[in-house]
Amino acid sequence: MSEDRQDGLEAQFSQWRHYVQRRKELRTSDADELEDHLRGSVDELVGVGLHADEAFLVAVKRMGSLDDLSREFAREHSERLWKQLVLSGDTDGPARDTPRSRRDLFAMIACAAGAALTVKMPEILGKSFEDDPAFYGTNVALLVLPWLAGFLAWRRRASRAVVAVLVGLFAVGAVAANAYPLADESQSLVLTGIHLAIALWFVVGIAYVSDDLRAPRRRMDFVRFTGECFIYYVLIALGGGVLVAFLFGTFAAIGITPDTFVGQWLVPCGAAAASVVAGWLVEAKQSVVENIAPVLTRLFTPLFTAVLLAFLVALAVTSGAIDVEREALILFDLLLVVVLALLLYSISARDPQAPPGLFDKLQLALVVSALVIDVLVLLEITGRITEFGTTPNKAAALGENVILLANLAWSAWLVLGMVRRRTPFAAVERWQTAYLPVFAGWAWVVALVFPPLFGYV
Template sequence: MRPENDTELETQIAEWRSYMLRRRAVASADVDELEDHLRERVADLTETGLRPDEAFLIAVKRMGRMDELSREFAREHSDRLWKQLVLTDEDAPAEAERRRGLLVMVVCAALGVLAVKLPALFGFGFDDSAEFYGRNMGLLILAPLTVYFAWRRRVSRNTVLALAGLFALGALGANVYPVADDSQSIVLSAIHLPLALWLVVGVAYAEGDWRSGQRRMDFIRFSGEWFIYLVLIGLGGGVLTGITIGTFSAIGIDAETFISEWLIPCGGAAAVVVAAWLVEAKQSVIENMAPVLTRVFTPLFAVTLVAVLVAIAVTTNAIDVERDMLILFDLLLVVVLALVLYSISARDPGAPPGVFDWMQLALVVSALLIDVLVLIAILGRITEFGFTPNKSAALGENLILFVNLAWTAWLYWGIVKGRKRFALLERWQTDYVPVYAAWAWIVVLAFPPLFAFA
């Protein structure tokens, strides 16, 4: 088989796999088995003299309708949670698996609560140890979530050791450096360590197979769905907090201490795990939420970014490069990339480019122009006042975002002109994820000594 045929076949299989994951709440491990079955059929057909693209189409057709294949596969793998969405009859293995998932969630949520309250036994209370929790909150709330996925996925011993080692490295980076309480390094660590550890959670989610672009794409989809559930839980928690305060005030009891030291921190830590469990348990419902929200917010964000660019051009005001403003602009650029990514992951790869794709391209180009203005402002401040930890971190992050946005715009231009496949853009985004992880670890581990712990 010629190399170009290999590339074409891999692209077709990647599109088929993405379609399978969108149509049903099928675990990636199950899709792996189906993909092996598909590849075997393609190999058999190509041996008869068919071209790879012809063999692929015939193999997919012979695999049967999606519903029939799902039913057959569910009967052969009765321990999968999604069987309840395909088969109507309940059985003991499926029920046992659901109970196991619930038990794992409860235990790991309890670990999250314990993690945020245990430091109080050593004198680190919420009222007087804000600096300690700023350094370590990412560790405290993401370690139980990592345990949840490692337990649920039954990851290998080597993967467990790697996960534990990365969390230990994060703990050292957050706590061993002799930095002052008002140091910029503490703030940078508090921002970047959770990002670095979130990608460690991704390693557990992917069962240790983090080099797989498809597994990274699965985790990116999960991240969006997890965030939606976490926000919903947070809104419900806000209502609960308000009711609690009002109810206790009505009987003359001040519940502020209970709210601030127990309800909010413990509820928040548990919600991190509960949201993950909800995504895992209700994939068929939540999978459609991120794409729908993407459709709603893409035009809104596009209009907002264009308005910002017009305002800058009319007023000739430079972008404020203070830390809070830089964080806001970087979050805006990350949201733009997320909107593009979720839109691509949810669309039919075979559909022709449409109006929405042009809108996505306009969104990316607008974000790219804003990033250029931010970079110019940062470089101007560095030229005038020199390098500081904040400005250096912002410079690196915006350079990373610039590369991502620039290549995304180039790929999207090829897509809307019909010269490139959507799979290329998805692959670019998943391949770029380790760059963000590497930069986050650099800021956490290298910046404090590099800037003399300032």
């Protein structure tokens, strides 16, 4: 076999192994065993006259679905799930991994404590939430997310240049949140708070991918990280709610009402620290939620598809117009973002080797339905702006819907091609990862440019 062909084959083995290692049900020894079996099959097929690329594809096909293999290993070694729930590292790995896991745990605790302290620092310095709620509305992401970004940058051993970029972007965010004279009733105040949080989450993304900034695969890993971090945060919040309920109940039994402690310390500090803890959980215990999140996407994709189709049918039957007032705009934008999130996360969890199936057709119906609704909302917004003039809310909604329209339109085309077996799945994935900077850029534009553009109203 020629050297170039051998290099190409090794690259395929490397890509396949990376995909296998995302299945946390499989130990390193399991992955080694599967790779040995795959290499043996490839060598056998090359020996009977197949080209290396053909032999690799045939051998992978013979092995069957990696999801099936993962489930089989999980059934045989079900105790691993419990180990992953209670241990911070892979107990089956070499002993040298334990110090790293311990360092990650200590770093997480330090960053979580830093986030909890920072979120209380303005009040300690005399700026309470009751006196200036607008300050907290625009600054909450600045008080918390730098600690999560710092933890991820430390874990990735980010270079000094990347750290400097992170610090610079958070400094720009601080300017956007505090330099503009925004009144409490200003539309720009709400827009800045929402879009600055989104922009700074993408800064966290830079810290996440700092070990390989240019790799599209790492951007998709960040999409997966976002979804899993959200799930963990919700679970922590639910547990925190139970804790607060027990706290009130037990102390009430002895005549003490811990309102001040819960409202001023436990809830804000716990919420801030939980963001770092959730990020650490995703990094340390991915397999626990990796098995849940794809199930959630498969559950909610058909449900959201049914809701959107029902809405379009009702709109056609009633011949009514879509309300584009502020609350309705937020609702429709949120709906489109949820649709995009379902698409992104299902892409991140999909087996690239799997043929198109019923779920892909459901995704196509979901994206097309969202696309039609986006067009209708855009027409209504444009009509209102033409008739009554623009406002910060309408301008932001117009830009966001245009950006979503472009993404959903090309996504629908690519998913259609994939369902018809004319477009590879990789094209859908590349499109979504390449589009992430567009979302980040628009969030920065709204946070930095809109307030002065609209006279801080």
